[in-house]
Amino acid sequence: MATIIVILINKEYFKIRFITNFLYPISFLSSIIFGIAQLFTLFSKEDILIRKTGKIKITADSFIINKEIISFKDIVSINIDATDYEGRLIGTQTSIKPMYSIGVNNFIKFTTRHNKFEQQILISSFRESKLIYNFLSQQIIKNKFLNVSSRQLISIFRDEFKKTEEARNYIAVKIKERKLNKTEGLLMMNYSSDKEVKELRKKYTI
Numbered sequence: 001m002a003t004i005i006v007i008l009i010n011k012e013y014f015k016i017r018f019i020t021n022f023l024y025p026i027s028f029l030s031s032i033i034f035g036i037a038q039l040f041t042l043f044s045k046e047d048i049l050i051r052k053t054g055k056i057k058i059t060a061d062s063f064i065i066n067k068e069i070i071s072f073k074d075i076v077s078i079n080i081d082a083t084d085y086e087g088r089l090i091g092t093q094t095s096i097k098p099m100y101s102i103g104v105n106n107f108i109k110f111t112t113r114h115n116k117f118e119q120q121i122l123i124s125s126f127r128e129s130k131l132i133y134n135f136l137s138q139q140i141i142k143n144k145f146l147n148v149s150s151r152q153l154i155s156i157f158r159d160e161f162k163k164t165e166e167a168r169n170y171i172a173v174k175i176k177e178r179k180l181n182k183t184e185g186l187l188m189m190n191y192s193s194d195k196e197v198k199e200l201r202k203k204y205t206i
Helices: 002-014 017-042 126-141 150-154 165-176 182-188 194-204
Strands: 056-058 062-065 068-071 075-081 086-089 100-102 106-112 116-121
Touching: 056 126, 062 116, 075 150, 126 165, 150 165, 165 182, 165 194, 182 194
Parallel strands: none
Antiparallel strands: 056 062, 062 068, 075 106, 086 100, 106 116
């Protein structure tokens, strides 16, 4: 970029042929090198060393971590972020950094009365990420997590799931049980307009 500016200034004001002849090849070569670097970036992934230490399995009633079974009913606190996945676009074509994620910026944390668990997890695809959220959300509305706060459980719901009938029924029940206040619960239903919120109040009598 600096080379091009010098060439333009020289062309406009000084007209020294030596400067132009000398800098044109440098500018051309720089452009080629930059283009090649961008091309490599376009297809590159994060350069992070992965060391797999075990597996996490989610069943209808528990997490299984390296053969240790942790029942949902024993969990008192849970936090999960499973939005990263292998191949997720993380850069732009104008940035000199990897374009794609390798899918390891995910974690699951939960606490029982006696232990605390925290694991970083590898997710291979967007479909796998969506399956994790959808499956856990289904277990939540079936009241499998008996000792976790409603707010924390509903925070696991994705925005599109919050609009489903089953999610809204679950939230409405929690409002009526006074585990959520009305305003908070309605916001969690992810409504789109004032008209919709009026309809929700009428439908769920809240």
